[in-house]
Amino acid sequence: MTDKITALYCRLSNDDDLQGESNSITNQKAMLTDYAKRNGFRNIEIYVDDGWSGTNFDRPDFKRMISDMEKGKIGTIITKDLSRLGRDYLTTGQYIEMIFPDYDVRYIAVNDNVDTQNSENEMMIFRNVFNDFYARDCSKKVKAVFKAKGLSGKPLSPKPPYGYKKSETDKNLWEIDEESAAVVKRIFKMCIEGYGPSKIARILTDERVLIPSAYAEEKGIFKRNAYRSPTFWNGTTVAKMLEKPEYAGHTANFKTYRKSYKHKKRMEAPKEDWLIVENTHPAIISQHDFDLVQELRKHKKRPQKCKTVNIFSGIVYCADCGKPMHLTRKGSLPEKSEYLKCGTYSKDSRECSAHYIRTCALKELLLNEINKLLGYVHNDRKKFIDMLAKQTNEVHNNEIKAAKKTIAKSEKRIAELDKLFSKLYEDNVSGKVSDERFEKLSAGYEAEQKQLKSTIAELTSFIEAKEQKSNDINRFVEIVSKYEHLTDITPEQIHELIERIEIHAPDKSSGHRQQKVDIYFRFRVSAASAVLDKHTQNK
Numbered sequence: 001m002t003d004k005i006t007a008l009y010c011r012l013s014n015d016d017d018l019q020g021e022s023n024s025i026t027n028q029k030a031m032l033t034d035y036a037k038r039n040g041f042r043n044i045e046i047y048v049d050d051g052w053s054g055t056n057f058d059r060p061d062f063k064r065m066i067s068d069m070e071k072g073k074i075g076t077i078i079t080k081d082l083s084r085l086g087r088d089y090l091t092t093g094q095y096i097e098m099i100f101p102d103y104d105v106r107y108i109a110v111n112d113n114v115d116t117q118n119s120e121n122e123m124m125i126f127r128n129v130f131n132d133f134y135a136r137d138c139s140k141k142v143k144a145v146f147k148a149k150g151l152s153g154k155p156l157s158p159k160p161p162y163g164y165k166k167s168e169t170d171k172n173l174w175e176i177d178e179e180s181a182a183v184v185k186r187i188f189k190m191c192i193e194g195y196g197p198s199k200i201a202r203i204l205t206d207e208r209v210l211i212p213s214a215y216a217e218e219k220g221i222f223k224r225n226a227y228r229s230p231t232f233w234n235g236t237t238v239a240k241m242l243e244k245p246e247y248a249g250h251t252a253n254f255k256t257y258r259k260s261y262k263h264k265k266r267m268e269a270p271k272e273d274w275l276i277v278e279n280t281h282p283a284i285i286s287q288h289d290f291d292l293v294q295e296l297r298k299h300k301k302r303p304q305k306c307k308t309v310n311i312f313s314g315i316v317y318c319a320d321c322g323k324p325m326h327l328t329r330k331g332s333l334p335e336k337s338e339y340l341k342c343g344t345y346s347k348d349s350r351e352c353s354a355h356y357i358r359t360c361a362l363k364e365l366l367l368n369e370i371n372k373l374l375g376y377v378h379n380d381r382k383k384f385i386d387m388l389a390k391q392t393n394e395v396h397n398n399e400i401k402a403a404k405k406t407i408a409k410s411e412k413r414i415a416e417l418d419k420l421f422s423k424l425y426e427d428n429v430s431g432k433v434s435d436e437r438f439e440k441l442s443a444g445y446e447a448e449q450k451q452l453k454s455t456i457a458e459l460t461s462f463i464e465a466k467e468q469k470s471n472d473i474n475r476f477v478e479i480v481s482k483y484e485h486l487t488d489i490t491p492e493q494i495h496e497l498i499e500r501i502e503i504h505a506p507d508k509s510s511g512h513r514q515q516k517v518d519i520y521f522r523f524r525v526s527a528a529s530a531v532l533d534k535h536t537q538n539k
């Protein structure tokens, strides 16, 4: 350890509505001194801003500390938590990620588990910081940044994706590039028709369509990465295109991040962390088709050996084991000889039974059920909607009520735990509770809080999903209204209308083969059960 100063920074203001002693300056001082001692930090200097708000950095002792830092005097800065350093998270983030490292200053926020010496943590802070502002939407600064860029339709990424070009009048805006947009449209269409990314890539390669990099180069847009062949498409490229919200007209920011200031390379951020700014530029793909593709892509299937496209792919499941049914073909006759069988049974015949069902029989049954539904909708649309709403609401309302109750309870307990923790901490400082006991009890509190927080997160998304339901009913009716009566069905229509089909094992107790099929319509707004009878099947 050097002889540089360990700066303990304390701050308190009226806007810190954290009551009680635990946040008082005396307490912050005691806690930080104790922490520094226990962890071997020497040459301690305490900086105090009492009565100064955290929303800006214009504070006398903060400025004194920064000036000491700039003179190279400080080795480490420690605060009780991030908000003691500042409540303007953007600037706080800048200090932590950029300014402190520039002066080789290590920063620790004791209660937030932040220590810049540990690079894993740094990433966490930044994420927490960002999460925090999107959640609370409190930083004017960030809002301003996004108003200027993302929100006004100016994407943060300088290169428009394949399918778009920069507008000639304002190079911050994207316009549709008709030629490449046509290829994007085809890729989405093929996906909806049941083709996987590698199959789509093969088709484009066969047709000698220019890959995005080669296209960009040909148009003199910019030079991209090196490529193998100008017309060799690979499945990954196609798969990535299918996931781009840009094609539905939205801008996705923060798709990459830097692990820390030490790392120049940008990492791919998980999808949940993307910030999607809606309707920033013209869409190539309708929202409906884009959502459909995302849903289809959830059931990423393995490449099929035979060339036939399974129009039921990702939709038909075994009612007993829940696994997808696989398409199989007997002999050389097409269609008539195609059937589906349980995926588990295909692997190990002892684990489940075959659940054989011929695809043409299933298709016929499906047409029948769909036409029945179309009949209801066209007969009395309002009655149909009311019926669906009634069915779903009765069950859901009770579930939502119960979930909301649990959330409220959990939130109350979290607050209680916070209080318990502060109390415990004070008892520890005053010597009433031993360090060992403190560690043990605080770990217990923390674990419980973590558990409660994850319960709240789960229930919140559960409620959102349920509340989504009434929108879904309207969307479904809108889709259904497009059709009058179907005589044949395309894969696109199947995916548009149906979410899941479950095939039951055949029942021969009546003397002939009967097989029950459950059909769950899209968004699960409605379900039907039909029986496939051998007699009718062989008519």
Ligand SMILES: [Zn+2]
Residues within 6 Å of the ligand: 318, 319, 320, 321, 322, 323, 342, 343, 344, 345, 352, 353, 355
């Ligand atoms: Zn099965």
